Amino acid sequence: MNDDPWRPRKVVIVGAGAVGSTFAYALAQSGLADEITLRDANHELAMGQVLDLAHGQAFFPSVQIREAQVADYADARMIVITAGAKQRPCESRLDLLQRNVKIIHDIVDEIVLQKSPAVVLIVSNPVDILTYIAHKRSGWPRGRIIGSGTVLDSARFRHLLSQHCGVDVHNVHAYILGEHGDSEFAAWSMTNMAGMPIEQFCRLCLKCDDWQAARRKVADEVKHSAYHIIDYKGATWFAVGLALTQIAAAILRNQHGVFTVSSVLEGEFGLNGVSLGVPCILSRNGVERVLQITLPPDEQSALVKSAAILREAIEQLELAVTS
Numbered sequence: 001m002n003d004d005p006w007r008p009r010k011v012v013i014v015g016a017g018a019v020g021s022t023f024a025y026a027l028a029q030s031g032l033a034d035e036i037t038l039r040d041a042n043h044e045l046a047m048g049q050v051l052d053l054a055h056g057q058a059f060f061p062s063v064q065i066r067e068a069q070v071a072d073y074a075d076a077r078m079i080v081i082t083a084g085a086k087q088r089p090c091e092s093r094l095d096l097l098q099r100n101v102k103i104i105h106d107i108v109d110e111i112v113l114q115k116s117p118a119v120v121l122i123v124s125n126p127v128d129i130l131t132y133i134a135h136k137r138s139g140w141p142r143g144r145i146i147g148s149g150t151v152l153d154s155a156r157f158r159h160l161l162s163q164h165c166g167v168d169v170h171n172v173h174a175y176i177l178g179e180h181g182d183s184e185f186a187a188w189s190m191t192n193m194a195g196m197p198i199e200q201f202c203r204l205c206l207k208c209d210d211w212q213a214a215r216r217k218v219a220d221e222v223k224h225s226a227y228h229i230i231d232y233k234g235a236t237w238f239a240v241g242l243a244l245t246q247i248a249a250a251i252l253r254n255q256h257g258v259f260t261v262s263s264v265l266e267g268e269f270g271l272n273g274v275s276l277g278v279p280c281i282l283s284r285n286g287v288e289r290v291l292q293i294t295l296p297p298d299e300q301s302a303l304v305k306s307a308a309i310l311r312e313a314i315e316q317l318e319l320a321v322t323s
Contacts, residue, residue, distance in 0.1 A: 009034045012079045016039070041083070150175070153180060156222050174191040178302065178303055251284055
């Protein structure tokens with residue numbers, strides 16, 4: 001994709017619900033985009049969100065905000081898909097997944113038909129499976145179809161470590177890897193406080209009587225964070241909107257930042273035919289490179305287990321489609 005300075009940084013957001021609109025709100029304030037367009041099957045919802053955002057234009061950097069049409073895919077720099085079906089009463093997870101796959105297929109088909117040069121970011125859940133499905137449907141290089149992965153989970157991890165250790169979150173570097181879901185795991189081998197490996201910090205800190213138990217508690221809290229928020233208010237949208245804005249910054253500004261986005265693996269970590277959260281360098285082309293970090297045996301095993309769970313779900317889905 002050519003970095004044409006006269007070509008606007010247009011972001012198309014597909015899905016104008018809580019996550020899509022919150023991302024649009026955060027993106028508008030960031031000054032990253034020249035043009036933000038929202039698209040939704042519910043035309044009135046999209047128009048309502050557009051007008052509500054547009055009325056605040058006096059209070060954030062100049063940006064054009066309007067409803068998106070299919071033709072907007074043709075010159076978008078980035079397309080963010082938050083659209084997805086909600087589970088119906090008595091509906092199985094597989095049935096719900098099949099409906100969401102149909103939605104993703106339809107959107108991807110429209111994007112490909114417009115010969116879009118954009119990087120496509122999947123946010124809809126289950127994000128890892130839908131990222132793999134979208135990549136397969138598009139026929140594009142894997143780097144241009146990515147998922148939000150465990151970027152938000154990693155932010156939650158950093159927050160909880162910050163609170164527990166009494167260190168500012170900006171000096172905490174930590175990652176959650178694997179599925180954005182129950183099989184995700186904390187990569188303690190990649191965790192440090194101000195450049196100090198977590199083991200060394202814990203030995204000096206003397207804040208925990210049993211720091212191994214404290215680690216397990218923190219990792220468990222990360223895994224269940226979303227469930228707590230959903231119990232409290234029904235869904236999550238603020239933190240994910242901010243996470244998406246950081247991913248957008250890396251792509252729109254060609255920053256080469258490292259994020260644990262969901263990327264289709266082609267032999268990295270010994271895995272193929274699955275998409276899940278691993279450290280990746282993001283640029284204007286999407287995933288520039290998957291960082292194949294050498295993980296200790298327990299973390300490598302956890303990653304393989306997470307991939308196996310996702311691969312099984314993909315196989316069940318493919319079997320249901322062909323039967």
